[in-house]
Amino acid sequence: MALITVSSGPKNARTDPETGLRFYMWEGQEYPSVTSIRNLAGMPHKLAMWRTNQVIEKAIEEFPTFARMLNEGTDPKALATWLRAGGNKKRDIAADLGTRVHDAAAAGTDVSKVGTDVAPFLVQYKRWLAESDIEIMLSERQCWNVSEGYAGTFDLLGRFKRTGKVFLIDLKTGAGTYPEHALQLEAYSRCEFIGENDVVDTAATALFQQVEGRAILHLRPEGWAFKVIDPKAYGPLWMAFNDLLGFAMWTHANPTLDGLISKTITSKPVSP
Helix, strand or coil: CCCCCCCHHHHHHHHCCCCCCCEEEECCCCEEEEEEHHHHCCCCCCHHHHHHHHHHHHHCCCCCHHHHHHHCCHHHHHHHHHHHHHHHHHHHHHHHHHHHHHHHHCCCCHHHCCCCCHHHHHHHHHHHHHHHEEEEEEEEEEEEECCEEEEEEEEEEEEEECCCCEEEEEEEEECCCCHHHHHHHHHHCCEEEEEEECEECCHHHHHHHHCEEEEEEEEEEEEEEEECCCCHHHHHHHHHHHHHHHHHHHHHHHHCCHHHHHCCCCCCCCCC
């Protein structure tokens, strides 16, 4: 079967410029993306500490620039923005590389046609394709769960020719893989249908409903690892995601305490 694919970068979706959160639109209703749900619920502690350390490193490594900005009376907001960029720089670089690897893999691009930073990852992706004997059937498709209230774009859906089993696969290119990756993958696997622009893709949905397993394909320049999620984890992962979804949407709907207060009683001013 020919690969059914769409270009990377979701259509009918918007990213909030203030929060960076992504929302998909279906029949006039906005649905938060799976990754945004994770972000709405808060950053993992280890990641928060890593970002804090990145800011500290920027202030130390670029101290002459930092000191000059202070001495010149740089606006505090501008200085904060400059420091904050240190916490996102490495993440943004890694995210950009991951996007370009995803795009090249989905498009079937030849290794000779990509940059030297993407090429090692693409080589490993093509090695995995050959060695695993898998047929990629869907790539970078939008999936929706309107009953639960979320949407997302999964990476790959493929059938292993030797076993006939269909897997939903999340492609990762970072240094490590983490529990939240399995959580996101479980959310994708529980979607009800595939579609775009308010039109359900019935053929793609039929393929999607054949999914039996979930796995993370971890690509690194030196090799690949195909990490199959234990079926025993499906239930707990789904329960955790639902809890996360509820908390995330409650947080989004209640950015301040004001909407939860029926009345406020204050003390009377004390005379001097």
